Each structure stands twice: as structure tokens, then as C-alpha cells.
Amino acid sequence: MTVYFIGAGPGAADLITVRGQRTLAACGVCLYAGSLVPRELLDACPPDARLVDTARLDLDRITEELVRAHEEGHDVARLHSGDPAVFSAVAEQMRRLDAAGVPYEVVPGVPAFAAAAAALKRELTVPTVGQTVILTRVAQQATPMPEGEDLATLGRSGALLVLHLAARYVDRVVEELLPHYGADCPAAVVAMASRPDELVLRGTLADIATQVKEAGVIRTAVIMVGRTLAAQQFPDSYLYSTGRPRA
Template sequence: MTTASTPHVYFIGAGPGDPELITLKGINAIKRCQTVIYAGSLVAPEILEHCLPGAHIHNSASMNLEEILAVMAAATRQGQSVARLHTGDPSIYGAIQEQMAELDKLGIAYTVIPGVTAVFAAAAALRTELTSPEQSQTLVISRIAGRTPVPQDEEVARLTSHGGTFCFYLSVDRFGDIARQFLDQGWSPQTPVAMVYRASWPDELIRRGTLADMAAQIADSGVNKHAVVIIGKPLGAIGAYSKLYDREFSHGTRP
């Protein structure tokens, strides 16, 4: 069992950008760590204000896996705990699995602290519910294949055979390809689409449109990274109201 004094690595979801969108648990972990590794410009610099005075701070933007692990190993050998700050939530495109696998080999203890991922910050900015009654009860988070491939059975053309709300990370520069595959699978050209650039940051940018016109809007905006694209009916007109608060709907706490 790990004790409070045992050197530890904390993988912390630092949130999508707004420095207040990090959990109290994440902040408290940062305050216990003498070494901090953070994900470059993707993590709000204000979050580093929670670091201990004199903490060793490393920007992982230019580091490879071996260099990151070397910092973690050196710190823990010296009895120091490490805060590894990832943007958003580390379980979504966070590349933490390989880090944890290597820490297991080294016998270094670690904990994952969840964070707010960009799609939820985007939904808040859009003031929309992603799982709207009678419109969508499924949320699909994916990306289009690029330098990092996706499994064949998760390619966009296959995903579009299902209904639901779709959120694409790391794909805004290829939205034309995404839209074409949705349209080829029979989706309406008028299906609502939204693009949110740097959700929750001061320079956040929102574009709303449809499968038919969003590619042109994205091109006009000049955005080619740091954005999520959401596709689905909940972005349009409101559907049915939820049964949860319907006065005629009974459940365990309301007869």
C-alpha cells in the first residue's frame, strides 16, 4: 500500500484550458509534488501557480517518452513525488497507457486523477445537451486516421452507420473528409455541426453550421488544430423533454 510519504506519480487531468476547470483533488496533488511535468501550451500556465516553491518544472512538449520517464525515475529515487499534467482528461488521447506500463516495470507507484475533457467544455460553450431525449442517447468520441491510424472497424464510414452524437478530436483539418463520409452514408446535409476551437480558453471560437457548409466555415476561420467538432441532432432544435422531471413520471424518490 502506498503511504503519503511514498514517492508517487500523479497523472492529473488539468482540464481543457480554463485554469478553474481542474479538480480540487488535482490541485492538492500538485501541491504535494516537488517535480512537475506539464503538457506545454495545452495546459493553462496559471495552473503552475499551485506548484511548490522551488519545484522542478518540465515542459513535455519537446520531450520523448524516455526523457519523461527518466525525469520521473530520477525524482522518485530522490524521494520526490511527480505531478504529470495532461490536458483535458488523461484517459482521452492522453498517451498515459505507455507511461503507466513503463512505471509498472520500474516499480513506481502512480495514480490517475480525472479531468474535464474538451468535448464537455465545448458542450458547455454551446449550451447544449449531447444526449438529448428522443434525438440522441449515444455519444461517440473518435478521430479521423492521420499519422496515427485508427482500427479498421472504427473508421468514420463505419461509425456513421450508427445514430448518436459524434465528437471528433484531432481532426478539424480533415473535416471535409469526415463530412463526405457522413453524407455518403445517407446523413442529411442539414445535420447540425459545431466547431469549438480552444474550448474554455479566452480566445475560444465557435462556428455553427451543417454537414453541407461547415468545411467552408472552418477553412474561413483558419482553424487547423486545437478544436473539437461535434455532429448531431442535439445541436439543432430541442427535442422532447426528459421524463426525469415530468410530473406524471414516477420513480424511486417521487411517487
């Protein structure tokens, strides 16, 4: 039997992949984060599937549920919001499954930053303006950031920064990025991306913190800072250039 780590997508129930939905429909057990995963997704589970909300479970208890289901001969769907590749805490679960001899696979999902970009109607990589996107977070009441991955260091690149789990600390984000990006640098915050209550805030480093606090945004949000968010004057991509050599 196999544990499937499935990316549930950013929030909208119809943004799960076809593979993810089909895998859900074939698993006798489903573990999901009730505070983040839309309940409608569970409709794809078999009618007699055992559903386990992991919102109040620690890692030991989650691992016990996964191992128990495996021992009982069930395939397991482990639903994670967004995509398992980023800030999903699947690495420690995989490590424990390796130790227990339980096989697993990963089904990718739509990440939150992609849903946020869609809400903003922006491409994050724009020719001659910015071709690098940095996905990161801040270390505040969470695991410390590795050396060299603090905002001040990352900000020196001038690349588009996408911050997860940071809306509550927006003042600190602005303070650390201002010296590198300037007060006029475009910034945006998308909360509840792709959901019915989605909220989009657009501004600059000079005013985005005020907007976030006035809107009461403290969680389930992505902060973006970078010039590509408002780029207008840029050349067409070489991909479609009439002067591009043809094979």
C-alpha cells in the first residue's frame, strides 16, 4: 500500500489536479488539514473512506495514522494545501515513513504563489525587468532561517520576493526590504488566493503595511515585492521574437 502526498491547491476546490482528484477517489483513508483544505475536496473520497482531520494532531500522531492505514492495507491520501514542494512539512513525514518502511509518492498541486500571481494578473518573470523569483518566509515564532537567508541578504538581489507565512509581520518585512528596494517598489498582498473571500491589496513598500493592517490580514496570505509587479515598458519575450532563428 502507498501513502500519497497530494497538493490540494491554494484553496479553490477545483484547482486540485486531475491526478490528485483521481488518487483521492482511490484511497480508503484520507488525512487532511481541516483548517486549510476545502471541505468540498473530500467529496472525491470513497463514501466509506476514513477521514482524519490533522489540524490538532502532532507529527507523532499523524505518522501513527499513516503507518496504521498502511498496515491495514489501505492506500492513504495525505492532503496538503498548495504544493507539497514548498513549506508543506512533508520532509519530516517522509523521513519517518522511510524509517517505518512505508512507501509513498507525491502528487504536485497548484502553489499559493501561482494563485496569487493569477489574482494579480501578473507574470512574475518579465523580460529585462526580472527573471528571478525567490520563495521565502520570515523566522518569527517558527523554525529559524538558515544563515544567509534573511530578508536583508535576499533583498540585495533585487529579485521578486514572495513571502509565505509573513502577513502578521508585514512591518518587519517592509523595514528590512526598504533599504534594498526603495519606498516606491511595487508590493502586493493576496489573502485567501482563489477562494470566494479572496482579497487583493496592491501598493508599494511605502503603503502596503498600512493596507494589510487596515484590512486585518494576518494569515493565509502571500506578500510579493518586486519591480515586475508593475512593469509596463519591456521588450517582447525572445521566445516569440520575429528575429529569433528557427530550427
